[in-house]
Amino acid sequence: DAKTTQPNSMESNEEEPVHLPCNHSTISGTDYIHWYRQLPSQGPEYVIHGLTSNVNNRMASLAIAEDRKSSTLILHRATLRDAAVYYCILSGQAGTASKLTFGTGTRLQVTL
Amino acid sequence: DGGITQSPKYLFRKEGQNVTLSCEQNLNHDAMYWYRQDPGQGLRLIYYSQIVNDFQKGDIAEGYSVSREKKESFPLTVTSAQKNPTAFYLCASTDQHGQGNYGYTFGSGTRLTVV
Numbered sequence: 001d002a003k004t005t006q007p008n009s010m011e012s013n014e015e016e017p018v019h020l021p022c023n024h025s026t027i028s029g030t031d032y033i034h035w036y037r038q039l040p041s042q043g044p045e046y047v048i049h050g051l052t053s054n055v056n057n058r059m060a061s062l063a064i065a066e067d068r069k070s071s072t073l074i075l076h077r078a079t080l081r082d083a084a085v086y087y088c089i090l091s092g093q094a095g096t097a098s099k100l101t102f103g104t105g106t107r108l109q110v111t112l
Numbered sequence: 113d114g115g116i117t118q119s120p121k122y123l124f125r126k127e128g129q130n131v132t133l134s135c136e137q138n139l140n141h142d143a144m145y146w147y148r149q150d151p152g153q154g155l156r157l158i159y160y161s162q163i164v165n166d167f168q169k170g171d172i173a174e175g176y177s178v179s180r181e182k183k184e185s186f187p188l189t190v191t192s193a194q195k196n197p198t199a200f201y202l203c204a205s206t207d208q209h210g211q212g213n214y215g216y217t218f219g220s221g222t223r224l225t226v227v
Contacts, residue, residue: 034215043116043202043218044155087154100204100216102147102154 004088009107012078020073020106022088027068032091034100035062035073037084044087044102047073083110114139118203118219125190125197125226133188133222135203141217144186145204148172149221155202161186190224198226 005023012018024033032051036044048055048062050071055062061074075082087105116137125131135144143162147155157170161180175194180186186205190197203219 036216036218041200041221041223043118043204043221044216046215046217049215100145100155101157104152104154 003101004090004103006086006088006103006106008104009109011109011111012075014079014110014112015077018075018078018082018108018110020075020086020088020108021070022072023070024088024090025069027090033062033064033068033071034087034089034091035060036087036089036100037082038087038105039084047086049091078108078110080110080112083108116203116205116217116219118201118222120222121220123222123224125224127226128192130189130191131224133190133201133203133224135186135188135219137184137186137203137205137217139205139207139217140183141205141207142183143206144180145206145216146170146176146178146186146188147202147204149200149202158188158201197224199224 032049034049035047037047038044048057048060050062050064063072085105085107087102089100119134145160146158148158149155156172158172158176159167159170159178161167164180164183167178167180175191177189201222201224204216206216
């Protein structure tokens with residue numbers, strides 16, 4: 001399975017944008033890039049996913065490098081409720097059993 | 113509202129006992145998954161199922177068993193053969209046999225403690 005590399009932790013001030021990086025240099029052509037976040041003692045929550053083009057939804061934006069070897073999750077205005085562990089994950093190939101492989105993620109701290 | 117329900121939220125087990133964790137979804141999803149999470153760690157895949165009456169081992173299946181008799185249910189049994197069962201267990205589901213272009217929905221987890 002292709003691996004991802006994320007910083008262990010990041011800090012942000014409230015109401016400022018946050019850019020969470022992820023490296024995935026061994027990504028295959030059909031791997032989707034998923035982002036999830038997990039609050040303490042809760043299950044992970046889906047944030048966004050994409051294949052090649054940048055993606056936007058109500059929670060965040062996903063910027064994917066042209067060579068697909070890295071991506072960035074963008075929270076446009078961080079709030080205290082965004083403090084969580086963020087996981088960048090590559091899914092399996094379409095048409096086969098897709099298993100999410102979780103690393104240790106990036107712990108985001110948001111301060112006033 | 114549709115979602116995944118895991119029960120119980122907290123579970124205590126004596127050493128040597130089997131225990132079954134419940135996972136029910138009303139999302140009409142095809143694929144379901146069980147993950148284990150230890151403190152400060154990421155999630156590790158135990159078992160997964162793409163369709164009813166079919167399931168495959170994940171990365172850490174030893175000491176666990178599952179069944180998939182109904183589309184909406186995927187119970188996990190932690191057997192006495194699992195040497196270190198204390199952990200946070202998470203169930204997830206996704207549509208279309210688990211193909212990579214669909215998001216996953218997770219339950220709120222069951223925290224199992226061996227006493």
